[in-house]
Amino acid sequence: MIPEAFARSTIDREGEAGAAWLAELPGILADLLERWECVRDGEVVHGQVGVIVPVLAPDPAVIKLSFPHPGNVHEPDAFAAWGGDGAVLLYERDDERFAMLLERAHHSTLGELGDGDEIAAVSGQLSRRLSIPAPARLPRLADRADGWAEELRQGVADFPGAVPAAAVDAALAVVDELGREQPDLLMHGDFHARNILRGEREPWLAVDPKGYVGDPAYDGATMLKPRALALIESEDLMMTLRHEVNVFAEAAELDPERVRRWAHFQAVQAAFHGRRHGFGRARGGPYLDRILALVDQLAVSWC
Template sequence: MFEVPEAFAQDTVAREGEAGTAWLARLPALVDELLERWNCSPDGAAVHGAVGVVVPVRRRPSGEPAVLKVSFPHPGNDHEPHAFTVWAGRGAVLLHERDDERYAMLLERARTASLAEVEDTDEVITVGGRISRLLAVPAPPELPRLSARADEWEARLRLDADELTHGMDGHTVASAIATVRELGHDQPEVMVHGDLHAGNILRAAREPWLAIDPKGYVGDPAYDGGTLLKARALALLRADDLGRAVRRAVDMFAEAAEVDRERARRWAQFHAVEAAFWGRRHGFHIARQHEQAAGLVRFADELAGLLAQPWGAASRATRGG
């Protein structure tokens, strides 16, 4: 019988309480049932993310490698299988089977190495942009729209600005609010990943890189550029010229994703302001020590301020070196 990873169990109970405990008690039998139903055999130790377990399997009788993913019933995972169905393997792993009621999927197996392990920021941003372009396909009507979150985004930005002590000037916060007002309500009817950071892009056999763990939103593909850039914070911190490095990253994403550079800049700036406020309220997962966390919060302030300034033709000069 499947054994639940101890760390995953502890995190689930800490986050979900009694509901998490009850779900974990059912999980081994559920995994075994799904393996039998989808005619698979276990093929290695299970791994896990924040809300789901992933079991390497072999499909019978072909022996094809795949993974069984089972997630805790969480709204953030509601539309993951819908996104995979729409993409049908274009830029993302293939979906073989799905059980939406049980938050379970049988997926193409990618490799364990992720884009986050690549040190070259240019490569990370370019690969992420190309994946974003592949995922930007016409969206079905039943998926959630990012535009529906615009009012919530604005309200939260205003609340955080009022309640939290921070290092951003008024123009920086106002720029993020303006982005929500001017770009947030009217967005394209195309699929976006919704959480396109380098850790959610894996090396694969069918294609060099494939996306996993989508949120399944409909909206502006430029939105994903901000998520990708935000996740490169530690690499950008090491840049000799932060302003130049940030401009280059935004330009490279816009070119690879084939999106408007100014929209990419503005969404990246919105994400940076959100991160600056989030870090003050909740901390950053990548920073466990207080001193490092404080440094990242200050960096988010600086990044948000840099991105608040339109670059015009000057930013084109950063391409190529």
């Protein structure tokens, strides 16, 4: 049941703990199938840290099993708070084993659409619906502000001259002016077009939330990062991205300048992170150089 690529990447990332978890997965799934009265109904697919098992329960659903990871702790809390309004429904949860029984959606994502305006508009509409008063005990994005500021200053020290001082100063201003006091709203936390899937009950449904409390404009900026990579060959990249910011912000009922400022902060953050760790798409080589050139351009242009 475990895709080979997923097993390999889990062991590469998690070592012995990952191997031990993979060995337990078949038994965990068998127990959940019995307890939740499901039967398997298709091939297992996977993301970065979890597998998705199609089941009938009796209606089409999926069991999501994730490697125990801090980023997944509050995923079921977010689904429970939304109650299916703009996101897949949560039917059952086993927090100890990082498992959920969820409404099944299609594999096709919003990111596969060719129309940038539709991607931005649908994302904005969903962001507005998902931005509800946050439940208690969820992590606050504002609590990360001190760490963000230190990370940027350390980036300057480790990679002097990589990002112009004016761009770093503007990113630090975003931390101070937007990051330390944020709305008490539930955020997705990893909001981009690949985490928005075709649905049956609704045209589009959000998946894979982190469940933070904070500024929905931050989610809007997160949505832009993969869009920038998808549009890297555009004749005028910044004009296209600014247009999509405006479309997203109007649909989400947000201030486009606030989204732009968060996008600037995230670009500067990515410029240092990429030099230190690489990116999921590229850890080295010419493609990493190309992505770094893109985020460097964004760090200056969004400023």
